Amino acid sequence: MRKNFYNILEVKDVSVKEAVVERFQELCDERGIKINELATLSGVTPSTAYSMMDSRRHDISIVTIKKFCDGLSITLGKFFSGTVFEALEQEIY
Secondary structure, eight states: OOOOSSOTTTOOSOOHHHHHHHHHHHHHHHHTOOHHHHHHHHTSOHHHHHHHHOTTOOOOOHHHHHHHHHHHTOOHHHHTTSGGGTTOOOOOO
């Protein structure tokens, strides 16, 4: 299993988008699937999934997050209950 990239005690200046990516990676690792498999399960193209993972992209829509959650058979509540979201800093500056 992959080490959690954002240990809750070490999180600093992590954006919401980065936290979303980390959470999906965590959930895929738990299930032993790759990002392209998540795309297939979610009914989206692999390019959509890989686009989400791209560090040059700074946002992701809630509709896309919901589709990926549906593919994993989890609720949005379960998705956002991951510890990576607990230490997010305010993004309004």
